[in-house]
Amino acid sequence: MYLSLFAVLACLSSCHGSFVEDEKKENHCDVLKQLLESSAVAVELRKNGFHRELVTSVELSPDDLRWVRVLLVHRWPRGVYVDPYQLASLSDHRDWQILINSAIDLELPAHKTSGFITYVYPAPDGPTPRLIKVTIPIHTRYHEPSFDGEAFTAVEIEPPKLLLRAEKCTQLHSFEPHTVVEAPCTHKNLSTCAWLQLPHQQDQGSVSVQVPVGDESLVIPVCAGTLLVTMICCVGLSKYMWTHRIV
Structure with missing residues (x-):
């Protein structure tokens, strides 16, 4: 009799645990659905010159974001770059982590480089806030x-593209027609996870950086002027050394 009672209790406990687990998964997926429908991304540039700051703001509407992970995927053009050494020096003063998909040469001009991708993880070790603001120094x-x-x-x-995932929500195919993409789970790049991509919004416009460039038509005059000044200086210096008998 006791054995039968124990078996019944074990079965009820298992069923209850399974029900609770399914309910958690459903709650996690519901939160993702709300985020896909109401989240917004905006970018702005700060500072002037060759050294700027790109500020990305993300607004998430649900209040309960304990299970949600956020990923910002930036596809940078070849005309700008981020300095890995600068980012490393600022790591103790920010609440986000960054992963760069390729090595970056800081000295090359724009026409000799290609674009690159960064993966930014806001609040990687804590709960995701409703308002996320990431400031990345760019050059x-x-x-x-x-x-x-x-x-x-x-x-x-x-x-950037806004990617979302929840630990307990694994049936991402049910979110069609939203796009499911593979991306690194964390900034440590040890494994990849399936993420849901936020649909592109019409008001998410790009920002433009005006970079000064030289004038190709002035190459010959500049080279000729440089050569002439160099020759005059050499003649003047030689005359001075000859006059003062400097050997």
């Missing part, structure tokens, strides 16, 4: 001289 590269006399060239920076 513009030197460009080729202009052939048409233009003094500036524009570098367009697109807003």
Whole structure:
């Protein structure tokens, strides 16, 4: 009799645990659905010159975000770069982590480089806040001289893609037509996870950086002037050394 009672209690406990687990999964998926429908991403540029800051703001509507992980995927054009050494020095003063998909040469001009991707993880070790703000220092590269006399060239920076996932929500195919993409689970890049991508919003416009460039039509005058000044200086220096018998 006691054995039968124990078996019944064990079965009820198992069923209750399974029910609770299913309910958690459903709650996690419900939160993701709300986020896909109401979240917003905005970007803005701060500072001037060759050294700027790109500020990304993300607003998430549900109040309970304990299970939600957020990932911002930036596809950077070749006209700008981020400095890995600078980011490492600032790691103790920010609440986000970043993963860069390739090595970055800080010295190359824009026409000799290619774009790259960064994965930004806001609040990786804590609960996700409703309002996320990530400030990334960026730097513009030197460009080729202009052939048409233009003094500036524009570098367009697109807003990042917003990816979301929840630990307990694994049936992502049920979120069609939303896109499911594979991306690193964390900034340590040890494994990949399935993420839901927020649909592109019409008001998410790119931001433009105006970079000064040289004038190709002035190459010959500049080279000729440089050569002439160099020759005059050499003649003057030689005359001075001959006059003062400097050997």
